[in-house]
Amino acid sequence: MTQELGVTVDKHKDVHEWYSEVVRKAELADYSPVKGCMIIKPYGMRLWELIKEKLDGKFKATGAQNAYFPLFIPSDLLEKESEIVEGFDLEVAWLEEDGEKDQDQRLAIRPTSESIITDYMSDEIRSHRQLPMQLNQWANVVRWEVSDTRPFLRTREFLWQEGHTAHATDESAEKEVMMRLDQYREMIEEEFAIPSITGYKPEHDKFPGAKYTSTIETLMPDGRSIQSGTSHHLGQHFAEAFDVTFEDENGDTQTAHTTSWGFSTRVIGAIVLAHGDDDGLVMPPNIAPIQAVVVPIYQEDNQEEVEEYAEKVAEDLEEKGLRVEYDDREHRTPGYKFNEWELKGVPLRIEVGPNEMEDQAVTTVRRDSGDKQMGLDREQFIDEVEQRLDEIQKSMYSELEDYQQENIREATSKQEILGTIGKSRGYVKTKWCGKEGCETEIKDQVAAEIVVLPFEEDSEPEQIQGDEDHLEGECAVCGDSAKRWAYFAKNY
């Protein structure tokens, strides 16, 4: 493998250096002349488009409609909901000169669009018959991060979808919040082959102004958690601030209940980290921009026949609906091509040489396991190819599922939480009293925080959000009576 093409860092030795190299060399993204902003290259963009297509399909099948709102948000709208400004203060980028130099029209670059969309809803909604109003926008947002930026995982500008809905009742809003979180879970588990943990964020860490924030967390191989999507129940807080009212069946004026939910290009970082290895990316077949690559291997005297046969194999796979690349580049050797497609994580490589041609066969190599199968009957292989991709998808998931299970460790004292995070990272499951101070004590010493309060099968959401104790035992940190199970982890 040439120095230029190959990954030079071992993943387990320096995961951050490895990550930067893989993202660049696999051509997902590159650094840009703007600090903290990335260029998403065509291969990375194709991946995002596939994610977008699948998620957008789920949204539309469940009532959401796409719309688009301005990139700029007037300061008076942003400040109307004072808690937003407070919560986002450090991250909001303001337009310093808008040409008109009109102080009343100071403009923010959207960090998120609750204010401008809720303001629109207030104009639009008159009657209960218009509810629920379920809007979604695919857009870019800007958060002027001060800490270290990293392609996909933490950038000042990123792409996402943000859903915003208004409902007649709290129950309807609650249902929306959970439905969207579940759609994110389906994407992450079924399409990305990454197991997840869903639950709530602690009260002090919820979206500013929200009734509660629900989150989906995924565990990375370095034992750190990535928040991979959030869905917020905003209660009537925003609707009250922006006067989103409607006339109910009895002609009475009511205030709406709103939600918001978002999923961003950050998840691409999770896919890279979760599945990649020392040779580069390993793409889960369901979301892989290229699911199979066909590489012809020939000598001068049989080039034409081998190419013809290989191209036919690629066409047959395409007809089956697969995303296929036929690599007939003449200036590259087969070995170079193998390395390049490995680096890009293509799940299945199909090698076709004179022997395969003679036997009407193909040779396949799996990217995830490296398993090579020679001389497979061509017709049968094409019939079974979807099943083979499905097997790869499942085995990638179950490998990570085992990893996640092994990395949830219970702790019953402060020393045990600190020791376990320090020694093994992963999730430390512990009973918690609900006080921020008990999280701070851990955070100050090992930079780990409560990333999720997992949903519990036996509890209703209202119960979980309520103040009443519903857990036997004591907080591992302070010894007061416990309210909830909490997962501590270091996070991205």
Ligand SMILES: [Zn+2]
């Ligand atoms: Zn406590």
